Amino acid sequence: MNVQEASLRDQATRENSERLLLDRGAAFLKRTTAVATAAAAEAEEVDRLARFPKAAIDAAREQKLLGMQIPVEFGGFGASIFDVTEVCYAMGRACSSAAMIFAMHQTKVACLVRHGTGSRWHEALMRRVAAEQMLLASSTTEGQNGGNVRSSAAAVERDDGEISLNRNATVISYGAEADGILTIARRANDAAASDQVLVALTKEDYTLVRSQGWETLGMRGTCSAGFELKAKAPAERVFPESYDKIHAQTMTPVAHLCWASVWAGIAAAAVERAQLFIRKAARGAGGQMPPGAAHFTAAKMSLAKLRATITANMDNYASREYDERALAALDFQSSINLLKVEASELAVETVMHAMRACGLSGYRNDGDFSVGRHLRDALSAPLMINNDRILANIATATLMSGVPASLRD
Structure with a gap:
């Protein structure tokens, strides 16, 4: 292959990549528009009643956006941070609560994708998120820690391949509506407060008992109530990385x-x-x-x-x-x-x-x-x-x- 042919091939490759990016962007735009439309239609009621924005999240499921970051090989779209934030912006214009729920969910998915790859169970969870469009919540605020997510009181207890965790979660946004929760905890009972692990739990792994309500000035539809979180699950739920x-x-x-x-x-x-x-x-x-x-x-x-x-x-x-x-x-x-x-x-x-x-x-x-x-x-x-x-x-x-x-x- 001469220099000219190589140059033409490289140009064709670049043009094909750019076309694919444009096509994907257009596809995400269409999906996002459908979700934003559903979110806007219920935004006033969601705020007034402080209720979960079900129509918006159902639309996100239907458009396969809850699993948009999941790699293609695990059934997702392999969306980038640019793709995700554009959806967050569009949803923010329509319904703040629905948008914040989507943003928090995508943060958990990003952790799963980056730090769960290579772990058999976490890869299986990725496939479930893509296939079932599971909604993942986050439990990072605990007791009196005032939002200091780099300090945990509750510890993971291990026993013969299983873990248990009891956590005073003063805030779990949309916890009652989520299909799973990612939570942080001390690595063990004798670990320092900052020696933490991230644990991915699905509904069969935990119970929630409501301990605090959510009657607030704004972001009312995030339903960020407090719960006593009690979990018992296989130890493989713990992420490999600290x-x-x-x-x-x-x-x-x-x-x-x-x-x-x-x-x-x-x-x-x-x-x-x-x-x-x-x-x-x-x-x-x-x-x-x-x-x-x-x-x-x-x-x-x-x-x-x-x-x-x-x-x-x-x-x-x-x-x-x-x-x-x-x-x-x-x-x-x-x-x-x-x-x-x-x-x-x-x-x-x-x-x-x-x-x-x-x-x-x-x-x-x-x-x-x-x-x-x-x-x-x-x-x-x-x-x-x-x-x-x-x-x-x-x-x-x-x-x-x-x-x-x-x-x-």
Whole structure:
């Protein structure tokens, strides 16, 4: 094969890859649109009744999106972080609770895919997630740990090839509706609080006894009640890798990117309502801008900053996704944690500007321009793993890193 033929072959390969990516993107867009439509139709009722967004999650099952990250060889689509976050953003625009449930589920699936491959039982669970479209919940908040997921009180007890676990899970989002739960625990009774393992459980492995309700300002449909979690299962349910690796390489970056995408979707929905209000008001005033126009501009600018922050961090994660050393680096761990802080604050800021752009019409709960639900849902963002906790935890580490000497360093 001469140089020209090789060049033509390489070009054809690139074009084929690009076409496949475009085709897959179009397919995901169609599936996502169907799910977002179902989510939007029940969003007001989900919020008002604080009920699980069943229609939205059923639509996600029907469109095979719950298993979208599962590798093709295990029956999934092998979706990337870019694919998943686009769905989170679209669902966030439709129904915050449904979107957050989807984001939390996908974070668990990401852990399963990356850290369960090579384990016979976890690979079988991947196949089940893809085939049955199982919904996976997360149990990381426990007792009085205040959301400190790197410290566990409950320990895994081992006996002749079986494990047992009793956990005071003060929050398990959509726990009663999930088909399985991924939970963290101390490796053993004599292990330190930070010596943790991740355990994947399916419904036959555990019981839940409700211990706390979920009557909240926003994100009401996530149904994040508290439970006493009691599990007894084969020891193979424990992930082979220690939780500290799973936390740094997958749990934190994927969770923060997915959550941030949901919050951006909420903010975008609020900005869209503000835009419709300003357009209507300007038409009614013969083209004169209403008093809230400046806040609409601020909302658009804030949303642009939020989206740029997310995409920059997503590109950074994707570029080192399979490089363990790069993922563990101080600069990456700091930036991915600060993404959560900045995205959550920007989402609240954006929705607040949108409400001020709409004025009383945005404040009302009974009009086309209401953004009350969006604001209440966005206000949960700084509190999910409290921003103050994150900033305090990384303060010492960031003091040890240098200040950039140029724009591109």
